[in-house]
Amino acid sequence: MTRGQQTTTTLSAGRGSYQCVTRARWLGLIALILCAPAVDGKPAPAAFDGVVSIADGDPFTIIRRDTLLSGSKGVALIAGDLVETGPGAFLVVQAPEGTLIGLGPSTAVYFIERGKVATLFVLKGWVKADVKAAPTRVLGARLGIQGNQAVMLLYAGERSNAAFDEQGSITIVLPDTASTPVTKEPGPNHFFLRQNRLDVVSQVSPSVEFVEKMPLAFRDPLPALPKFPGPVPPRELRAVTYSDIQAWLTIPREWRRGFIGRFRGRLKDSAFFAAMDEHRALFPEWIPILHPPPAPESEGSTDEPRTESKPKPHKSQSQQGDESR
Numbered sequence: 001m002t003r004g005q006q007t008t009t010t011l012s013a014g015r016g017s018y019q020c021v022t023r024a025r026w027l028g029l030i031a032l033i034l035c036a037p038a039v040d041g042k043p044a045p046a047a048f049d050g051v052v053s054i055a056d057g058d059p060f061t062i063i064r065r066d067t068l069l070s071g072s073k074g075v076a077l078i079a080g081d082l083v084e085t086g087p088g089a090f091l092v093v094q095a096p097e098g099t100l101i102g103l104g105p106s107t108a109v110y111f112i113e114r115g116k117v118a119t120l121f122v123l124k125g126w127v128k129a130d131v132k133a134a135p136t137r138v139l140g141a142r143l144g145i146q147g148n149q150a151v152m153l154l155y156a157g158e159r160s161n162a163a164f165d166e167q168g169s170i171t172i173v174l175p176d177t178a179s180t181p182v183t184k185e186p187g188p189n190h191f192f193l194r195q196n197r198l199d200v201v202s203q204v205s206p207s208v209e210f211v212e213k214m215p216l217a218f219r220d221p222l223p224a225l226p227k228f229p230g231p232v233p234p235r236e237l238r239a240v241t242y243s244d245i246q247a248w249l250t251i252p253r254e255w256r257r258g259f260i261g262r263f264r265g266r267l268k269d270s271a272f273f274a275a276m277d278e279h280r281a282l283f284p285e286w287i288p289i290l291h292p293p294p295a296p297e298s299e300g301s302t303d304e305p306r307t308e309s310k311p312k313p314h315k316s317q318s319q320q321g322d323e324s325r
Helices: 208-213 259-268 270-278 284-290 317-324
Strands: 009-011 050-056 060-064 067-071 082-085 090-094 100-103 108-111 118-131 136-139 144-147 150-156 160-167 170-173 182-184 191-195 200-203 235-239
Touching: 082 090, 136 150, 144 150, 144 160, 160 170, 259 270, 259 284, 270 284
Parallel strands: 118 136
Antiparallel strands: 009 200, 050 090, 060 067, 060 082, 067 235, 082 108, 090 100, 100 118, 108 118, 118 150, 136 144, 144 170, 150 160, 160 191, 170 182, 191 200
16 A cells, blocks of 8 residues: 555546346355346345454444344344444454455444445444455445455545545445446545545545554455354344434435334334434434324214204105115
8 A cells, every 4th residue: 555645636426337146155054145136127136244253352233123232253244234343443244255344443334235236334434345246335425435356445534535445446436416326436546535525536545644544454454264163143232222323313315214114113112202303303204203194084083063964865665675676
């Protein structure tokens, strides 16, 4: 890795298409499928799954469905997991075909459940991906990076996202643009920075600040284990609280789309409901769930004022006879 400031250029968005491949079962314990055959010409969803092969430093937590779990080495991470590491943590997640995902300290990552490309959304912190097979996408709120047979890094800060193409061919992704358009940048060792919603700045080597802040473990290749004893179950802690998921509820709407079905059962807890209700302006799609509109009144509602009933017309004997037949 070289470092130093270079002449910068801005990137404009383009479009790209990608093809999914099917992953095999690993160790006979987890079905890890990136992409099933297409149905009616539509590509099937893809997701990243793997096993934590290295877990150094502080423990990490997993939110699976609406439950908070404690993770350790050997735990299988599956699509839909929200993973958060401690200030001194370093994780490596190893997929069956060899792709490696490194998570740095104080990092929060969502293993997206469905998409055209296996995707990790980085809420905060550092992710390094050594992609061996099918395309994998690592996104921040402002900037993302996608690669196939590539090594790439992404840092998600409060006001900016930075990405680095360490090796191989990558694609830069702009998550907040319609249809997630992308633009390619030739050659490895390129560095990309986006402040807020401004243009993406590109330079031919990473900035000094980026290299200095990078976790030390990310300066070397991610270690892969040739053999792994197999997944172990995570330890269940409790049902999630509002504070556990508060930051996730305000990620870009495209990625939080399934959260209502996932967490609405927790509204039965009065403290969870009260916190959600207090902050409902942050996630307006929850307002109809927290305060459903009143049901329309039926015709025969007892709340309606009573009216005099009109006498029924007298039926002739012939009409009565017709009805009896």
